[in-house]
Amino acid sequence: MLGIKRLHFFVIKSFIGPFILTFLITIFVLLLQFIWKYVDEFVGKGIEWFIMLELFSYAIVNFIPLALPLSILLATIMTFGSLGEFSELTALKSSGISLRRIMHPLFILVIILSICAVLFSNYILPVANLKFYSLLFDVRSQRPEIMIKPGIFYNGIDNYTIRVSKINKKTKMLYNVLIYDHTNYRGNTILIKADSGKMILSKNKDFLLLDLYHGEKYEENIENPQEWKNLKKHRYYKFKSYNSKISISGLTFKRSDESLFKDNYRMLNIKQLLYTEDSLTRELKKFKENYKNTIFASNYLLRLKKEKNILEPKETNIDTILKYLKKEEKQKLYYYAVNSLRNQQVISESTSEEENARLSWIVRHKIEFHQKFTLSFACIIFFLIGAPLGATIKKGGLGLPVVISVILFILYYVISLSGEKFVKELIWPAWLGMWFPSFILFPIGVMLTLTSIRDINIFSTDWFYTLIYKFK
Helix, strand or coil: CHHHHHHHHHHHHHHHHHHHHHHHHHHHHHHHHHHHHHHHHHCCCCCCHHHHHHHHHHHHHHHHHHHHHHHHHHHHHHHHHHHHHCCHHHHHHHCCCCHHHHHHHHHHHHHHHHHHHHHHHHHHHHHHHHHHHHHHHHHHHCCCCCCCCCCCCECCCCCEEEECCEECCCCCCEEEEEEEECCCCCCCCEEEEEEEEEEEECCCCCEEEEEEEEEEEEEECCCCHHHCCCCCCEEEEEEEEEEEEEECHHHCCCCCCHHHCCCCHHHCCHHHHHHHHHHHHHHHHHHHHHHHHHHHHCCHHHHHHHHHCCCCCCCCCHHHHHCCCCHHHHHHHHHHHHHHHHHHHHHHHHHHHHHHHHHHHHHHHHHHHHHHHHHHHHHHHHHHHHHHHHHHHCCCCCCHHHHHHHHHHHHHHHHHHHHHHHHHCCCCCHHHHHHHHHHHHHHHHHHHHHHHHCCCCCCCHHHHHHHHHHCC
8 A cells, every 4th residue: 555655656756847847838838929929019119027027927827728738748748658768667567556557646636637727717817818918908009119210200109290310329319300290280380490409208208308409490370271371371480499398198008997808708707608698698589589570660561461450361462462452552562662672681681790790709708618628628638648658659758758749739729729610600519619629539548548558559560450350
C-alpha cells in the first residue's frame, strides 16, 4: 500500500513539472498572438504601461480555458514518454503494476482540473471577459497621440490642420508653423502663421498650449455664407507673441462604463445564459406571432370577407366570394391584392432578416453555454489520448511530444471551428456542433487507452496484420 502511494506521488510529481512549463509556454504563445493581432492598434497612442499590463493580465485569464487542454495533452505525452524512455514504465509493468494503475492518479487529477475549469468558466471568466473586452474597446477606440512630423500636414486634432517645416528635438522648438483653424465650420477662414513656437500638453492632458512667436493671423469675419465673396470683411494683424489653448479631450484615455458590456453573452455565467436564452426565445416567438397578425391585417380579402359575413368553405373558391361583391368592390379588391402582395414581399424579406438575426444571437448564447463544458471535457479526452501515445512513442522532452500535441490540438481546433460554423449558419443544432469534436476524439482516446492497458501496440504492422486476419 505504501509502495502504491509512493508510485502515485512519483507519477503526479513527474506530471506537475511539465504541466506548469507547457501551460506557461502556451499562455505566452497565445499572448504573443494577441499582441501581434492588435499591435497596430496599440502603437502610437501614448497609453500608459500599467493600462497595457492590466489589459494583458485580463487577456491571460481569457486564454486559460484554451491553454489548459493543450497543456494537459503535452504534459501527459511528456510524462509517459519520459517514463518509457528511461525504462521506468517497463520496470513498473514487470513488477506487476498495470498501466491502468499508473494512469489512475493522473486521471483523478485531470478530472479535478476539468471540474475546476468548469467552475472557472462559470464564475471567474465572465468577470474577466467583462473587464477585458471593455478595456480592449477603450484601447482600440483611443486616438493616436499627437505626433507632428516636419513638412507634413497633421490632421489628428479635431478642426485643426497643423504644419511645421522643422522641429528641434533638443529644445522642442517648432519653426515655420502654419495652423488652419476650422472651429467655426466654415472652411479655411482662420489662418495663423508663425516663425517659431512651442506646443505643450497641459497637466491633465486635456489641452494643447500654443506659444507662437513673430507671426500673423488672418481671419475672415463673415457670418453670412452669402457674403464670402466680399473679401473686405476680414481681420489681419501681426504679433510678436501669441498664446492659444486647443481642446484635445478626445485624445485622452477614458474608461468606459462596464455596465454597457455586461449583457454580452461572453460576460454571462451558466445560469444567466440559460435565462437570457429563454427570454430571447420567447421574444422570437412573440415576434413571429406579431408577423402573422401583421400579414392578416394587411390582407384586404380576409377583412372584406369578415365585413360581408362570408362563410369560407373548406376549399376556398374565389368565384364564390366574388359573387357577393359589387363591381367597384371587385376593382378595389384587385387593386389592394397587387399592393398587398408587394407589401407582404417587403415585410417578409425584412422579417426573415430580423428572424435570422435573432436566431443567430440566440445561437451565440448556446455556443457560449456549451463551450463552458466542451473545453473542460477536452482535458479528459486529451489525457486519454496523450497517456497511451506517450507510453508508445517513449520520448520525453519538448521534441516529438510537442509535434504530436500540436497536430492533435490543431485537429481538435479545426473540427471545433467547423462544428461552430455549422451552428452559426443554423445548419446544426448547438449541442451537436459544439460536442462534435468530442464525439470523434473521445472514442479514439478510449480505444488508445484500452489497447495500451492490454499491451497492444496498434502502431505496429503485426497488429494490423492480426486484425485483418481476424476478419478473413
